[in-house]
Amino acid sequence: MKKVSRLWNWLKDLSGLTELVYSLFAIVFALIIGAILIYLSGHDALEAYYYLFFGAFGNIYNLAQTLLKSIPLIFTGLAVAIGFQSGLFNIGIEGQLYWGAFTTAVVVVSLPGLSGYLLIPIALFAGALAGGIWGAFPGYLKAKTGAHEVITTIMLNYVGILATTFLLKNFFKAPGPVDQTKGIPMQARIPELFPNTRLTWSLFIGIAVIILVKYLFSNTSLGYDLQAVGANTSAAEYGGISVSRVTVLTMTISGAVAALAGSTIVLGVLHRFITNFSPGYGFTGIAVAVLGRNKPEGVLAAALLFGALDAGKVSMQLFTNIPGDLITVVQGLVILLVAAPSLIRLFSSTFGRGRELIASE
Amino acid sequence: MNDVLAAIFSINTLAAMIRMATPIALAAMGGTFSERSGVINIGLEGMILTGAFAGVAGSYYTGNPWVGVLFAVIFGSLVAGIFAVFTVKFKANHVVAGVGLNIFALGLTTWLMQVLWGGRGVSPNVNGLPRVSIPVLDKVPVVNKLITNQSPLVYIMFALIIGGWFLLFKTPLGLRIRMTGERPEAADTLGINVSRVKYFSVILSGALSGLGGAYLSLGYLNMFSRNMSAGRGYMALAANIFGQWNPLGGLGASFLFSFSEAVQLRLQSINLNIANELIQMIPYAITIIVLAGAVIKSRPPEALGEHYGTEE
Numbered sequence: 001m002k003k004v005s006r007l008w009n010w011l012k013d014l015s016g017l018t019e020l021v022y023s024l025f026a027i028v029f030a031l032i033i034g035a036i037l038i039y040l041s042g043h044d045a046l047e048a049y050y051y052l053f054f055g056a057f058g059n060i061y062n063l064a065q066t067l068l069k070s071i072p073l074i075f076t077g078l079a080v081a082i083g084f085q086s087g088l089f090n091i092g093i094e095g096q097l098y099w100g101a102f103t104t105a106v107v108v109v110s111l112p113g114l115s116g117y118l119l120i121p122i123a124l125f126a127g128a129l130a131g132g133i134w135g136a137f138p139g140y141l142k143a144k145t146g147a148h149e150v151i152t153t154i155m156l157n158y159v160g161i162l163a164t165t166f167l168l169k170n171f172f173k174a175p176g177p178v179d180q181t182k183g184i185p186m187q188a189r190i191p192e193l194f195p196n197t198r199l200t201w202s203l204f205i206g207i208a209v210i211i212l213v214k215y216l217f218s219n220t221s222l223g224y225d226l227q228a229v230g231a232n233t234s235a236a237e238y239g240g241i242s243v244s245r246v247t248v249l250t251m252t253i254s255g256a257v258a259a260l261a262g263s264t265i266v267l268g269v270l271h272r273f274i275t276n277f278s279p280g281y282g283f284t285g286i287a288v289a290v291l292g293r294n295k296p297e298g299v300l301a302a303a304l305l306f307g308a309l310d311a312g313k314v315s316m317q318l319f320t321n322i323p324g325d326l327i328t329v330v331q332g333l334v335i336l337l338v339a340a341p342s343l344i345r346l347f348s349s350t351f352g353r354g355r356e357l358i359a360s361e
Numbered sequence: 362m363n364d365v366l367a368a369i370f371s372i373n374t375l376a377a378m379i380r381m382a383t384p385i386a387l388a389a390m391g392g393t394f395s396e397r398s399g400v401i402n403i404g405l406e407g408m409i410l411t412g413a414f415a416g417v418a419g420s421y422y423t424g425n426p427w428v429g430v431l432f433a434v435i436f437g438s439l440v441a442g443i444f445a446v447f448t449v450k451f452k453a454n455h456v457v458a459g460v461g462l463n464i465f466a467l468g469l470t471t472w473l474m475q476v477l478w479g480g481r482g483v484s485p486n487v488n489g490l491p492r493v494s495i496p497v498l499d500k501v502p503v504v505n506k507l508i509t510n511q512s513p514l515v516y517i518m519f520a521l522i523i524g525g526w527f528l529l530f531k532t533p534l535g536l537r538i539r540m541t542g543e544r545p546e547a548a549d550t551l552g553i554n555v556s557r558v559k560y561f562s563v564i565l566s567g568a569l570s571g572l573g574g575a576y577l578s579l580g581y582l583n584m585f586s587r588n589m590s591a592g593r594g595y596m597a598l599a600a601n602i603f604g605q606w607n608p609l610g611g612l613g614a615s616f617l618f619s620f621s622e623a624v625q626l627r628l629q630s631i632n633l634n635i636a637n638e639l640i641q642m643i644p645y646a647i648t649i650i651v652l653a654g655a656v657i658k659s660r661p662p663e664a665l666g667e668h669y670g671t672e673e
Contacts, residue, residue: 041476089456091595147652151599154592155645166638287464290457323481325471332465336443339453339461 019293019341026337027305034330038322048320052327055315056308062315064197068269070307072097072278074206075261076285077303078213079254081294083149085217086250087230092138092153093258093282095160099134100127100259101266102164105273106172108184108266116187120267123188124205127263128256134160135255136248143244149251157282165275172273180274190268200268207300209257214296216253226250258282287335306331368627372506377626379507381619382612383518383580384409384573388597389604389611390525391566391573397529397606398562399542401666403459404444406594407466408567412437412574414470417585418477420487429487430514430575437571438564440466445563449556452668463594471587482587489583490514512580514572521569525608538562542662545669555669570594603652606662621647 035045056066076093083090104127111119138152165179174182190200217223228236229246237243261281266273288306292298309331313324337343368374388405395402412433419425419432444462447453471481478484494509495516508515529535540548541558549555573593578585596618597611604610621644628640 037472141649141653145653147649148599148602150595151602151652152649154595154599155648158645159642159649162638162642166636169638170636286460290454290460323472323475325468325475325481328468329465329472330468332461332463332468335461335464336447336453336458337461339457340447340451343447343451343453 019298022341023291023301023338026334029337030330030333033333034326037326037329041322043320043322048316048322051316051319052309052312054312055318056312058315060194061197062311064194064199065311065314066304066308067203068197068199068307069310070303071202071206071268072261072265072281073284073288073303073306074210074300075257075264076281077288077292077299078210078285078296079258079261080285080289081292081296081299082213082226082254082257083250084289084294085230086226086246087233088139088142088247088250088254089150090135090138090153090251090254090258091150091282091286092135092156092160092255093261093285094278094280095153095157095282096131096134096255096258097262097278097282098160098164099262100131101262101277102168102273103127103130103259104263104266105181105184108188109172109181112185114187116189119188120190123267124260124263127259127266129259131259131262132252132256135258136252139248139251142251143247161276164273168273168275174272178274181272183272184267188267189271190264198269200264202264202268205260205264206303209260210296210300213257217296222246222249258285261285287331290335291338293338305334364631365628365633368631369624371627372503374620374623374627376507376511377623378616378620379515380511380581381622382615383512383515384576385593385597385600385618386522386612386615387518387573387576388566388570388594389600389615390522390608391569392598392601393604393606393608393611394525394529394538394562394569395566396601396665397542397662398538398559399545399662399664399667399669400445400448400559400563401455401459402444402563402566403456403598404441404462404466404594405566405570405597406590406592407459407463408437408440408444408570409574409577409590409594409597410463410466410470410588411440412571413578413589414473414574414585415571416575417484417487417578417583418473420489420579420583421485424488426488426490426579429579430490430572433571433575433579434568435571437567437569437574439567441564441567441570442560444567445560448563449559455666467588470585474585474587484585486584487579489579489581512576514576514580517572518576521572522608522612525569529608539662542664545664545667549669570597573597599648602661605660617651618644618648 031049035049038045038048055062057063076097079093080090104123107123107126108119134156138149138156141147141152142149168181169179172181174180190202193199193201193203217227225236225241225246228239228241229243233243265277270277284306288299288302292302309327313327316322317324388409391408392402392405415436416429416433420429440462444458447458448455474484475481490512492510493513499505499509529538537548537553537558541553541555545555574590577589600611600614600618603614625640625643629637
């Protein structure tokens with residue numbers, strides 16, 4: 001028992017791991033509340049969670065669906081996290097990812113002759129550029145006029161979605177009843193990792209961007225400035241950091257990362273731009289960022305968790321007839337609980353004390 | 362051109378503006394109270410949605426739409442109470458908890474809808490609120506065209522906004538709320554129970570947002586549909602900020618948003634030879650332009666978003 005106790009203390013000493021433990025507590029606790037709701041609605045909670053788990057991890061195909069559903073959330077979660085690190089609440093992810101998807105699709109269909117090795121990077125870059133510009137705009141407004149980014153980015157979501165729909169319908173629409181561009185050529189499609197899973201190499205683009213942003217935060221002066229502004233704006237200003245410049249740059253980077261969510265969906269999954277293709281990746285991104293505590297590696301873990309829940313709820317609904325929206329309740333609860341570390345600490349201290357009693361016996 | 366101007370400045374457009382502003386203005390005042398006491402309230406969206414759902418459920422099970430309104434206020438307050446426990450007692454990050462609350466409310470209402478009524482899209486039709494006119498006002502020219510034959514909640518909204526303004530700026534309780542949001546330590550020194558003031562303000566914001574939700578579901582559609590709030594909570598938050606954390610300012614901002622929305626809808630109905638997408642952008646573009654061009658600088662309450670006290 002002493003060994004267990006020592007191990008526990010060692011685990012607690014590691015910074016970051018404590019947070020991980022809190023997050024695990026939050027997830028377990030939220031799942032328990034979810035189980036109670038399932039029970040109250042007259043279903044078998046164990047069976048439901050079996051299929052939830054099976055749908056997320058049961059076999060290679062299901063695991064691939066979990067990863068597939070995580071990819072856009074990696075980008076959108078990271079985009080929100082970048083804003084938060086600098087004290088900016090970018091709710092405009094949805095509009096930014098539409099610009100990314102649209103621009104990527106248009107660039108690809110305009111340059112059909114190019115080889116994939118050139119076309120895919122160019123298309124991704126163009127998408128990120130478009131999203132970056134769309135993100136820079138509210139950053140500029142905030143820096144120059146003080147217009148609150150929460151309001152402007154919400155408004156720009158609508159404007160962005162409407163503008164891309166307008167441009168699509170009037171200039172790039174493929175013949176047919178659906179508002180979509182024509183399909184992108186084979187060489188521009190990001191290849192699948194496993195056949196027939198739709199899971200593509202986009203996953204590694206996501207991981208690469210996570211690493212890049214981690215590097216940005218910990219090894220560059222811009223990353224330092226960005227976090228300094230987020231920690232204390234007036235102190236950063238006093239310390240000689242141009243808050244305006246950092247605000248615009250943060251929103252540009254955030255918008256560019258958000259755009260990649262749309263670009264990778266176009267190149268990897270849909271193979272064209274379709275109006276209203278996003279089921280709210282941008283808003284789920286907010287949840288992913290807060291669950292990941294705005295850290296790149298945290299965002300990755302949170303995106304995987306949300307991807308797993310999204311993939312799992314499909315099979316849960318299919319096999320047990322429990323509406324998948326119940327999992328949305330669980331996701332909301334996880335975020336609420338993660339937001340309140342003192343609540344989790346209350347639980348873990350009770351738990352910890354109980355365990356120490358056992359250990360001393 | 363005259364057609365366009367006539368469409369924009371018609372009585373119908375203004376009446377539509379008042380209708381559409383009602384839920385936003387109510388929730389915006391909720392945001393005002395919450396934020397004046399220092400609690401950032403992203404959760405307005407979830408509170409509106411909960412109110413809209415509870416309103417329909419109440420009317421469905423009792424047949425009386427006013428019971429539905431009561432349900433909406435109670436359940437709006439209840440989720441706000443949960444939000445308050447998290448933000449005030451457990452010191453949760455306000456923005457994070459608000460986002461969590463919105464997702465929770467969206468999941469819960471959509472799930473309950475399927476458990477209770479079987480469908481994921483819309484609820485059954487229920488008894489809605491009647492349209493009413495105010496006896497004296499319906500004789501006044503212009504005014505009668507604007508606010509006669511409206512949902513009773515429209516009149517209640519006007520009364521509540523004025524009452525809320527009075528409460529916040531002309532009563533000792535209002536002073537306590539504002540002091541709690543500006544200088545909690547000073548408020549504490551003066552013997553004000555900071556936590557209790559915050560609980561009161563946040564729960565009030567839930568009651569008001571719930572009422573706004575009831576207007577959405579029982580005001581004229583008489584049913585609940587998935588994600589019925591459709592971003593109005595965020596609009597309300599914007600209206601609150603734009604209205605300088607003042608119920609009257611929030612009402613004005615709600616009018617501005619709703620006016621441009623009403624104009625947009627009117628313009629779509631007359632054939633202008635302009636793509637609908639461009640017309641639909643008008644309200645959002647106007648909001649951005651006004652916000653960026655506004656001389657007034659938004660100054661939030663000093664201690665907004667901070668936690669106070671040592672209790673855990």
